[in-house]
Amino acid sequence: MSPSISLSLLHNLESSLSSNDFSLLSLLFLLSGALAIGFWAWRRSAEKKNSLPLPPGPAGLPLVGNLPFLDPELHTYFATLAMTYGPILKLQLGKKLGIVVTSPATAREVLKDNDVTFANRDVPIAGRVAFYGGSDIVWNSYGPEWRMFRKVCGLKMLSNHALDSVYELRRREVRRTVGYFLLQAGSPVNVGEQMFLTVLNVITSMLWGGTAQGEEKESLGADFRQAVSSLTKLLGKPNISDFYPSLARFDLQGIERQMKGLAKRFDGIFQKMIEQRLKMQRENGSESLDGGEENKDFLQFLLNLKDEEDAQTQLTTTGLKALLMDMLVGGTDSSSNTIEFAMAEIINKPKVLQNIQQELETVVGRGNVVEESHIPKLPYLQAVMKESLRLHPPVPLLIPHCPSATCTVGGYTVPKGSRVFINVWAIHRDPLIWRDPLEFDPERFLHSEGNYNEHNFNYFPFGSGRRMCVGILMAERMVLYSLATLLHSFDWKLPKGEKMDLTEQFGIVMKKKKPLMAVPSPRFSNSRLYE
Ligand code: HEM
Numbered sequence: 001m002s003p004s005i006s007l008s009l010l011h012n013l014e015s016s017l018s019s020n021d022f023s024l025l026s027l028l029f030l031l032s033g034a035l036a037i038g039f040w041a042w043r044r045s046a047e048k049k050n051s052l053p054l055p056p057g058p059a060g061l062p063l064v065g066n067l068p069f070l071d072p073e074l075h076t077y078f079a080t081l082a083m084t085y086g087p088i089l090k091l092q093l094g095k096k097l098g099i100v101v102t103s104p105a106t107a108r109e110v111l112k113d114n115d116v117t118f119a120n121r122d123v124p125i126a127g128r129v130a131f132y133g134g135s136d137i138v139w140n141s142y143g144p145e146w147r148m149f150r151k152v153c154g155l156k157m158l159s160n161h162a163l164d165s166v167y168e169l170r171r172r173e174v175r176r177t178v179g180y181f182l183l184q185a186g187s188p189v190n191v192g193e194q195m196f197l198t199v200l201n202v203i204t205s206m207l208w209g210g211t212a213q214g215e216e217k218e219s220l221g222a223d224f225r226q227a228v229s230s231l232t233k234l235l236g237k238p239n240i241s242d243f244y245p246s247l248a249r250f251d252l253q254g255i256e257r258q259m260k261g262l263a264k265r266f267d268g269i270f271q272k273m274i275e276q277r278l279k280m281q282r283e284n285g286s287e288s289l290d291g292g293e294e295n296k297d298f299l300q301f302l303l304n305l306k307d308e309e310d311a312q313t314q315l316t317t318t319g320l321k322a323l324l325m326d327m328l329v330g331g332t333d334s335s336s337n338t339i340e341f342a343m344a345e346i347i348n349k350p351k352v353l354q355n356i357q358q359e360l361e362t363v364v365g366r367g368n369v370v371e372e373s374h375i376p377k378l379p380y381l382q383a384v385m386k387e388s389l390r391l392h393p394p395v396p397l398l399i400p401h402c403p404s405a406t407c408t409v410g411g412y413t414v415p416k417g418s419r420v421f422i423n424v425w426a427i428h429r430d431p432l433i434w435r436d437p438l439e440f441d442p443e444r445f446l447h448s449e450g451n452y453n454e455h456n457f458n459y460f461p462f463g464s465g466r467r468m469c470v471g472i473l474m475a476e477r478m479v480l481y482s483l484a485t486l487l488h489s490f491d492w493k494l495p496k497g498e499k500m501d502l503t504e505q506f507g508i509v510m511k512k513k514k515p516l517m518a519v520p521s522p523r524f525s526n527s528r529l530y531e
Helices: 003-016 019-050 074-085 104-113 125-130 144-156 160-165 167-183 191-208 214-236 245-250 255-284 286-291 298-307 317-348 350-363 372-377 379-391 472-489
Strands: 088-093 096-101 407-409 412-414 419-422 490-493 517-522
Touching (some): 074 088, 074 096, 096 104, 104 407, 125 214, 125 255, 144 298, 144 317, 160 472, 167 191, 167 372, 167 517, 191 214, 191 255, 191 298, 191 317, 214 317, 255 298, 298 317, 317 379, 317 472, 317 490, 350 372, 350 379, 350 472, 379 472
Parallel strands (some): 096 419
Antiparallel strands (some): 088 096, 407 412, 490 517
């Protein structure tokens, strides 16, 4: 068709359209618009129908959801719910959606298959207050700062190399504890309390060994024990302010207020340590601190890093303090509670105690003191530690993870921002995985795999994936060396008339409900073995 013909056709068409024709056209437009909207709505609802549902879970009440029914012993409560609702379930916690994962397969989906998506935390208000706004390793979002912090701690404080270089500190503190138990021989001692102080002294020596000395160090120890234990208790408490952000300013349970008080105490100590160190630096010159054996500690390393112009992510004083907090809080309770539970299980099973002591006599001998170098030759003792971590994982729900995007787990939708609890405690006691799961039987780890690797979702007391515990090497050394020394040097029994009570008490770090009081009696007459 020539352009002149088509133009004239158009012209004819235009002139032949009456006003009636115009209303017909508008009607057609309206109809096609309505059809398009209808089609879009149909697609949306089809998509919704196709998208997977939320996990099942117990019915809650309007507004409060399942909050009124939460049992303070969250690990056992969640395990009971899982028996009804399966390996992934949901709980409405006020405005927040809680997801509980209770099987190796679903744990793998969270911690391995969707590792990056779940490598974030849902920071509770208590965590934000205590850990400098959550700018530490435990609560930081997955990103460059978190990566840098983990690398710094992993390499400079918690690697095998770094730990080897401070063996003397561990040895000194453990020997000191042996001396204390010798003095108390024949009387009941609070095992957990003493081991907390031992671990704490090791960690604070590693952090700022060259700064605090003598009496000051002792009083710091007493101060910290109470503060760390209150802090982990507050962190584990469900907080209404977290579940109803609009109520947060009222702090109805007073958790924020109490945490602020504790945080101030910790900050005061950190500030004092930093100021003393800077003063020493000014008085003695920085060379003496870098080179001096006594001052080669983590604080000095962090202060040096802070001054580095070209550090990839600049370390601030706040970041520095947040890291000190992580090491103190992450490393103390978890390790000393492990030692306490293991000692309780061992005392409760004389055959296990006998096996350990036999192994120690073969490897260490009756005339020598246990050294850390003996540990790799003590497979039975290692199995005892693993079995204790199976039955009593100190962090029973891991530290809650939080997906940065909506994703699918176990065939259900897990929305972005949910608080995801992984019940490692329940997985460790699952009769489908473990023979006689409630029995303390170290033999099961003598012949089977008990490695903390990313493939093992039957057993992961330290978590798995990117947010896995950064202190595993330190924890293993502290727990094994302490157990070996206590059991080589002493026989242990309960005070007369007492029965062993192994009840656990939930907290972000789980502890023994009733502290272990046990009576040590020295096994050797050679006093040199108790120095
Ligand atoms: C027996 C002792 C210990 C146990 C059972 C333990 C267990 C755990 C668990 C389960 C997690 C959480 C993993 C997750 O959320 O997926 C964790 C995280 C962490 N642990 Fe440990 N831990 C122990 C000792 C230590 C020690 C000695 C330190 C340091 C001195 C430490 C520092 C940390 C830190 C900083 C995190 C946070 C990691 C992150 O979010 O990236 N822990 N630990």
